[in-house]
Amino acid sequence: MTQRNESHEAPDATYDAIVIGAGPAGATAAMVLADAGRSVLLLERRGLPRFHIGESQLTYTAEILRQLGLYEDALRQGYPIKTGAEFIFPNGDYRRTDFADQGPLRQPTTFQVERAHFDEFLARHAARRGAELVENAMVHELLFDDDGRLTGVRYEHQKRSHVARAPWVIDAGGRASKIAHHFDTRREISWLRNIAVFRHYTGLDESNNPGHEGDIQIAGHRDGWLWAIPIWPDTISIGAVMPKSVLTGAPSRDAVLDEHLSRAPRILQRLRGTTPASETRVESDYCYYSDMVTGAGWLMAGDAGTFIDPIFSGGTFLAITTGREAARTVDRMLAEPERAGELQQRYAGLYKTGYDSYTRLISAYYESEYRLGAYLIERGFSVDRDRWFARVLSGDFWSDLNPLNTWLRGQRRWDTFAEFEPLHTCPIYPELDAAERAGSPVHDPATV
CATH class of the missing domain: 3.30.9.100 (D-Amino Acid Oxidase; Chain A, domain 2)
Structure with a gap:
């Protein structure tokens, strides 16, 4: 057993939450927790900016940036x-x-972005809003208590070993996810290799x-x-x-x-x-999913749990959305710890519903041999100036009002996740979703 040099061991630090990874999912999670008044440590294993693919964004991404108070600043960056x-x-x-x-x-x-620039844009906002951002911080060890609950991490920064502890850890570490590797959660999607x-x-x-x-x-x-x-x-x-x-x-x-x-x-x-x-x-190592995205003391967000082919630009959107919802879930669990199981189950449903719908859309594109419109028209759908088709391509991965989503979910050959409780409330436009569900007409005030 290797003995640590105690002179290089920093004192333990305690937070309300620890977020691993400062990509879109982690930066968003840290920002939302900081906005809620929570102490949060955001650990990024590399220095920012760092290269990443996934440059094209969905219009739902622009809307969630608006809800996070970032849209106007993003507009000023000069992105196409x-x-x-x-x-x-x-x-x-x-x-x-x-x-x-x-x-x-x-x-x-929406925006098209250089991801190195955009990811840093999100991470710096998280820091400005109160998250403690540490770059070049390599997480070497997950720390568990005697009951198997994740209680913190050991990481290296500037050649010193640090221990940080928190009631909740959000793993947004992408492909390098410590939790995914520790619990061996990932499974290949055989038809998307x-x-x-x-x-x-x-x-x-x-x-x-x-x-x-x-x-x-x-x-x-x-x-x-x-x-x-x-x-x-x-x-x-x-x-x-x-x-x-x-x-x-x-x-x-x-x-x-x-x-x-x-x-x-x-x-x-x-x-x-x-x-x-x-x-x-x-x-490479293109597509994978995880059936287990929450556990005792932890949640995964974004690519840490699932990564899907980028053909329809959904990766960053799903990362930001699950990062925000993971943070909201942690904030609620900190306030009401007795509801942790229920809240984690709801989060897992939201996470899996979004990624499941996106996976099915991608699978339809490949099965259509790159002629998705004609493929859907043959199956009775409209694609030209059709609101449902435009919404799916914009990020409508949750609503059960969308007939295209309903059809995609019925194609069992594209099943990935084990059976789960889906969540059909749109996290981006819940009010519009509720109005349409109630049969109320939705009008733009500028046109009436």
Whole structure:
């Protein structure tokens, strides 16, 4: 047994909550807890900013930023504004979804972001609002009491070992999640085993864009699909998603990205005059889920529990949403500890309902062979200027009023989580959801 050097051991510290990971889920959780007057330690294993993919955002993301009091500041950052999504089919045809089709009182636009910048933006706000942010803090050990309850963490910072204790720990550590690895919670999604190759380009001139400025483009082809996401007015992220076997058989990651790009003339037209601004990166170990997302003394949020293919831009939104709801749950459990079991069960239902719905939407896209609109039309749905379709693409992953959600949930071949109690109240627009559920008309005051 290795003996610790006590001279390098800092005194123990106690908080109301500890949050592991300062990505969108963790930063949001820490911010919400600090706003509630709770003492919260936010530990980030790397220094900020740090690279991440997942640049395109949903309109529901913009709305939750507004609810968190961050929207106006985000607007001032200069991120490109996204008003819709263009889907390019393998035969070269395309269809666009306009997010304004969701209906009145729903946020019709959102941002495209450079994640290193955006993630730091969220983490710095959490610190300004009272969270204790510690960067380059590597969590080495989870601490449990004799009953198996998680009571804190041991982490290293500036070559000193620190112990922090709290009644509740939120693990938002993404793929590096300590809790997921400790309890071996992760399971593969066998039909979503892909890999992504991507890089950034500068010199973007959106006058070359054959579609709408700021849109994400998603182009399907025989070996996978491509994304094109403007992350600054002069910078665009380009990525190719494919089965691992396709990359294995390619001469290089650069070659496979360039060859796949040659299959999407509309994206190539948009790239005229640009030059690569980053190395070509690879993201693997793509999709997983966890049946256990809460336990004695802990909750997981965002990618710590589940990560799903980024085709419809839901990752950051689900991270921020589950981060906020995990924090709200902890705040309530601190106030009413006797309700902990009930509140954790509700949180698990919300977490799983959101990720389950998103997984099914992604699965439908792959099963459609990258022609989701035609696939849904064949099954009796409308997709052109249809509010339900626009809402699903905007983040409506909870409502049971949406007939597309109902159909997706009925497709048992896409089941992942073990049976759970779903939560069908939209966490972003609960009032609008309740009004529609009651049959009340929803009008935009500016139009009446």
